[in-house]
Structures are given as C-alpha cells and as structure tokens.
Amino acid sequence: MTTTAPGTIPVVLSGRALLSLRDSGHNFPSAVGEVIDNSLESDANNIEILTETETQNRKKALSRIVFIDDGSGMDDDTLHHYLQLGFSRRYMSEKTIGKFGVGAKLAGLSVGIRIDAWSRVAGSDKIRHVAFDLDEALKAEANGDIASIAPPDDEPLPADLEPYFPTGSGTVVMWSKIDRVTDSEGRSTPDHVIVELKKELARIFRAFLGGGIRISVDGMPLKPHDPTFRQKGTWAEQVLTEHLKATGKEVGDFRGQVFHDKIVKVEGTTHKVRVVITLAPPEVVRGKGAGRDALAIKLRVPENEGAISFMRLDREINYNLVAKLFPDGVKTKDRYIGFEVHFTPELDRMMGVRNVKRGAVPSDGLRRTLKTIANNVIPGIREEIDRIWSQADRDDAKNSGEHNSLAHSIKDADRTMPKSRAKSNLTEAQIEKEYVNLAKDAGRDRSEEEKAAYVEEIKDLPFVIETVDVPGDDLFQLTHLEGQTLIRLNERHVFYQELYEPLKVLSKQQNSSSEAPATARRAIQAITLLLVAYAKAESMHETPVDQYKELRKWWGTFTDQYLTKINHIL
Incomplete structure (x- = not known):
C-alpha cells in the first residue's frame, strides 16, 4: 500500500513519533558518543566538542553543543539523508561501529530540538548545510503537511564557528534549542554535566584515545580512562x-x-x-x-x-x-x-x-x-x-599498636572501676599460647624479638584490643583471661569495612583546614570504647562465654544484615 492511494494515511506521523522517540534511552554522554561514532567512521583523527551556556530563569544551562571533525565529510546526497531516520550507508553492517541509521538523529533530539550539519568533501570549496527542527516538523504536521528535510543549501556556518572548520574535508554538527541535559544524578548545571561527559567519553572511547585519535571537550584533550589498567598514557x-x-x-x-x-x-x-x-x-x-x-x-x-x-x-x-x-x-x-x-x-x-x-x-x-x-x-x-x-x-605497621594509646588510657581509668569476675581455667602455658596467637593475628610476630616484646607489653593491660582477620560473621571476639580480656575486632565484618575502616582512612588525612580527620579519630575511639565497655560488662559474670556467646554472635549477625539491607542511607 502506498501513500498515493485514495484514503491512505501515513504509517507514521514523523514529528509526533520523533517527539516520543526523544525518550530513546540516551543519557548525555551516550548521545554525544553517537556523533563521535560517525566521526570515527568517516576516518576523523581529530574531534572537537564545544559547549555554550546561557542564563535561563536565573540559572546557567547548556544552549548549544557543537561537534567538529576532520573526517572525509559528506557529499550532497549523503548530507541530505544524514538527518533521515533509518538512513545509513552502513545499514546493518557487521564491520562498523554504526549500523542502524538512527543513532546520531535520536541522540541529537534526545538533547535538543534542532540539529544543523555543515560538511565539505575533499576537493570541494563549498561547505554545504542541512537542518532539522522538531518544532517546525510538528507545526507542518499540524497544518496537514508532511514533516520533511530540505535539500542541502549554502547557509554559512555561524561566524564564531568558522575558525574551527578544518582546512580540508570535515563536518560540523550543531545541536541547539537544548532542553534535556542532565547528569547521572539529575543535575543540569553545565559544570556537572560537562565533568561527567569528559569522564564517560574518556572511558567509552579509551581504545581510540590510546591509539592516537584526539577527542577534546572545550579545548581540553581527553586522556583515556582504562578500568583494566593495561593502557599507557591514561x-x-x-x-x-x-x-x-x-x-x-x-x-x-x-x-x-x-x-x-x-x-x-x-x-x-x-x-x-x-x-x-x-x-x-x-x-x-x-x-x-x-x-x-x-x-x-x-x-x-x-x-x-x-x-x-x-x-x-x-x-x-x-x-x-x-x-x-x-x-x-x-x-x-x-x-x-x-x-x-x-x-x-x-x-x-x-x-x-x-x-x-x-x-x-x-x-x-x-x-x-x-x-x-x-x-x-x-x-x-x-x-x-x-x-x-x-x-x-x-x-x-597499620594495625600494630593502633589501639595502643587507648588501651593504656583504659588501664588508668580501670583502676577505680569494678574488677573482672570472669573465671579462667587456662594454665600459664595456655595463657601464653593465647598471647602468641594474638601476636600472630595482629601481625606482631615478624621476629621472635618482636613477638616477645608484644607479649610483654600487653600482659598488664586489662583490655587488649586488636584489629584482626577473623573468619565468620562475628563483629568481634572476646577471650576472657584471669583479670584480662582480649578483644579481636573483625576486619572482615561489614561494619568494619563500611564504617570503621573509612573513618580510619579519614582520620589519617592531612588537611589542616578541615575538622573531619579529628572528628573521625574521636568517632573511632568512641566506637572502640563501646566495645571495651561491652567486654567489661561481660567480665562481670563468672562464666561470660556460657552466658553471652550466643548474644555476641547474634549481635554480629544482625549488624551485618541491617548494614547490608540499609547501606544506601548510611
């Protein structure tokens, strides 16, 4: 059936269809990537992206995005079809980047209302132009006309873009009447979207950037970003x-x-x-x-x-x-x-x-x-x-003695506090073995001398706290000796990895203008004191292992589960 037969109607109302297709699944970097794909397919070695902003309702916003490449350019026939949805010289090719004939068109319309393109092929002294404006297409359909693309014309480049056009062949594509640009978090301010654009393009086209293709955004050449760390010059x-x-x-x-x-x-x-x-x-x-x-x-x-x-x-x-x-x-x-x-x-x-x-x-x-x-x-x-x-x-020596000063301060404070009632049936040799095991867990056994010094150091402390690698989902483990409790904080536990450890990293930052490192150190000490206070409470019972072992295990398990389930708000 053809549109010339009596009573027929168009299969598609082009303008309205394109209005719907603006929600085609593109984000801003992927839309820009479609134009870069076309430039690469046209053998461009240099691709420049320029952005322009304006103030809208007292807020800065992108108003124009321009792409310039030094590729082979487009002759009049190709240029005329450039903005036609479905047209591609490489349609369904399995040897090229593009093959569907919709990428650059939908990409431009996902960002703005109007697309202009100027191109010149080798050996020609003329830069030819085509354009498509969605607003004009919708008006044409409303008047009963067919939304169409006019043949190439000689409309000149905007004066400010003339210096950018390559001396030989090349193409300039301009998106204008921009109304739909946001970053991954929904922010539309130019600073945010341009930063994300650079980051994403550097990763998406890393192989080409590493191979010598130059892609720049507002005059800044992109360096490839390679998550596998195999490329050079990244x-x-x-x-x-x-x-x-x-x-x-x-x-x-x-x-x-x-x-x-x-x-x-x-x-x-x-x-x-x-x-x-x-x-x-x-x-x-x-x-x-x-x-x-x-x-x-x-x-x-x-x-x-x-x-x-x-x-x-x-x-x-x-x-x-x-x-x-x-x-x-x-x-x-x-x-x-x-x-x-x-x-x-x-x-x-x-x-x-x-x-x-x-x-x-x-x-x-x-x-x-x-x-x-x-x-x-x-x-x-x-x-x-x-x-x-x-x-x-x-x-x-990250873990060695990290709780040392706190443990000695606790020793001083503990002099006037109730003393442990926990009973231990261990012999002197078995207690010594507990100390040796803790030295190993804490990484304080690199030599016999270091191990002996560590054991001697902790013997008189009422509480010994070490960060160690403990299998299982225990948040911490306690070993009650006669008048002393060994506390092993489990670095495998999600609480340690997601909360305690980041605080440690923050506490070590050298930033005199911020109170964050000092606050992080106090938070670490406060959390550690909570664990010591719990251990102290356990030691008030004669048989704390029998009394509290299950409680301790469930505490670690539930902490893990809660943090895993609501980590998004922490």
Whole structure:
C-alpha cells in the first residue's frame, strides 16, 4: 500500500513519533558518543566538542553543543539523508561501529530540538548545510503537511564557528534549542554535566584515545580512562604520577596484572568473545580502606566495583553490573578488578545491543560462560588483593599498636572501676599460647624479638584490643583471661569495612583546614570504647562465654544484615 492511494494515511506521523522517540534511552554522554561514532567512521583523527551556556530563569544551562571533525565529510546526497531516520550507508553492517541509521538523529533530539550539519568533501570549496527542527516538523504536521528535510543549501556556518572548520574535508554538527541535559544524578548545571561527559567519553572511547585519535571537550584533550589498567598514557597514570611525586615516592610503571585474557566459546553456541580480567596495580590497591579516599575517587575506583565493560569493536557500549555474576556476590575489594568482554557486531543480538548502542544484556549462554570464568578467576584475584593489603599492613605497621594509646588510657581509668569476675581455667602455658596467637593475628610476630616484646607489653593491660582477620560473621571476639580480656575486632565484618575502616582512612588525612580527620579519630575511639565497655560488662559474670556467646554472635549477625539491607542511607 502506498501513500498515493485514495484514503491512505501515513504509517507514521514523523514529528509526533520523533517527539516520543526523544525518550530513546540516551543519557548525555551516550548521545554525544553517537556523533563521535560517525566521526570515527568517516576516518576523523581529530574531534572537537564545544559547549555554550546561557542564563535561563536565573540559572546557567547548556544552549548549544557543537561537534567538529576532520573526517572525509559528506557529499550532497549523503548530507541530505544524514538527518533521515533509518538512513545509513552502513545499514546493518557487521564491520562498523554504526549500523542502524538512527543513532546520531535520536541522540541529537534526545538533547535538543534542532540539529544543523555543515560538511565539505575533499576537493570541494563549498561547505554545504542541512537542518532539522522538531518544532517546525510538528507545526507542518499540524497544518496537514508532511514533516520533511530540505535539500542541502549554502547557509554559512555561524561566524564564531568558522575558525574551527578544518582546512580540508570535515563536518560540523550543531545541536541547539537544548532542553534535556542532565547528569547521572539529575543535575543540569553545565559544570556537572560537562565533568561527567569528559569522564564517560574518556572511558567509552579509551581504545581510540590510546591509539592516537584526539577527542577534546572545550579545548581540553581527553586522556583515556582504562578500568583494566593495561593502557599507557591514561588518566590514572597522570593522577598516580602527580600523587607519588607529591608524596616523595618513586614513580613506576602503572600496569594492571592480567589474570585472564582469552578468546572463549560462548556456551551453547559457535560464537566466541574475548574476556579480559585484571587487577589494578599495587599503587592503586594500596591498603585496606583506601578504596574510598580522595585518591581512589580521583582514580574513579569506587565506580568500578563489580562493573563489567562490554566492548564492541573497541568501543564501550555498556559499563555496569551484571546480576549474580561475581562469585558470592560483589565485594568491596572488587572495585580493583577490571572486567572486559570484547565482541563484534555479528553478536549484537546475543549481547542485547540496542539501536542506541547503550546497554548490553548478555544472553543466558554468555552469562553462564562469564560466570564460569568469574568463578575460576576472581577468587584468586581477591586472594592477591588480601596479600597486597596484608603486606601494606606490615610495611606501614597499620594495625600494630593502633589501639595502643587507648588501651593504656583504659588501664588508668580501670583502676577505680569494678574488677573482672570472669573465671579462667587456662594454665600459664595456655595463657601464653593465647598471647602468641594474638601476636600472630595482629601481625606482631615478624621476629621472635618482636613477638616477645608484644607479649610483654600487653600482659598488664586489662583490655587488649586488636584489629584482626577473623573468619565468620562475628563483629568481634572476646577471650576472657584471669583479670584480662582480649578483644579481636573483625576486619572482615561489614561494619568494619563500611564504617570503621573509612573513618580510619579519614582520620589519617592531612588537611589542616578541615575538622573531619579529628572528628573521625574521636568517632573511632568512641566506637572502640563501646566495645571495651561491652567486654567489661561481660567480665562481670563468672562464666561470660556460657552466658553471652550466643548474644555476641547474634549481635554480629544482625549488624551485618541491617548494614547490608540499609547501606544506601548510611
């Protein structure tokens, strides 16, 4: 059936359809990425993004976004169809980044009302222009006309953009009448959205940036951001170099450790994908609790926790969690693990790739394949992280004596307080063994001399507090001796990892202009005193283990469950 037959109507009211399609699933960085894709497909080596702001209702907002590339440009026929939904010279190609013919059009309209494009091909002295304005299309339909795209014309570039146009071939795309730009948290102020744009583009196009393609935003060239830490010349490399120089430490080669890099067959199919799993370098992993500090945030480490990067022809199309993929769930330490899945466009259907090239939902077969690899590889990486953290603890004496001054202060305060009534049936040799075990748990046994000095140091303290690695879900463990209680604070417990440890990191920050470090130190001491006071209360009973062991266990279990369930508000 054609539209020329009597009584027929258009299959689609183009203007209204495009109005609906503005909610196509794009966020601002993914929309911008669609235009960059076109530039890359046209063999551009330099891509410049310029933003312009204006004041609207007393608030600054983006008013114009311009893309300039030095690619091959578009002839009149291609330029005329550039803004036509569904048109693509590479339609459904399995060898190119784009293939659906809708990306750049929907991307522009997801952000603003009007799209203009100017282009020049090699050997031509003319810059040609096309435009589409959604408001005009809606008006045309309201008047009974068909929303259409006029042929290319000679409308000149805006005067302020003329200096940017390449001397040879190239293209300028301009989005204007901007009305729908926000960052991931819903903020629309230009500063926020531009910062997020730079961050996202640096990761999405990291392979191209690392290969020499220049992408800049408002004159600032982007450095690639590689969550796997395999590339050179990255954002992380710059940040780490500056940090180590400032702290007087040696600057090295910041490469991630590769634990898996293989082409694997997808279960139940003949398809193959490449799976890369890495561990960030020790300079990034550092010590336990450092994953939330200022350096970690600058390195973008927290956002990597459990994230998997899906790379389609070296262009990232998704960076997010895949449910139930990591063994035993996602752990805090997993933020140091880089996880990439590389595939080619012929696997788009299996990968759940949408026409906006944003998001990937792997098929059941691929999910099972990735889960098997994760189960085989990630536990070993977690063990290596524990080893690095343990070494850092030893090198920095992080845990050694961290509660020492508090324990001695408690000893002084305890002189005038009720004394322990807990009975111990241990012999002198068994008590000595308890001290030796605690020295080992606290990392104070690197030599016989150190171990002996530690045991001698703690013998006269009514309470000995150490942060140790305890299996299970106990928040802490108590060992009541005759007139003394050993307190083991469990660093595996979610309370320690999510609350206590971040306070420790904050307390060590050198920032004279902020009261936060001092407040964090007081909070740590207060929490520790609560544990000591509980231990003191237990010691008032002659058989505290029989009386309170179950209570203590349930306390740790319920604390874990509550923190896990309501962590979003803490």
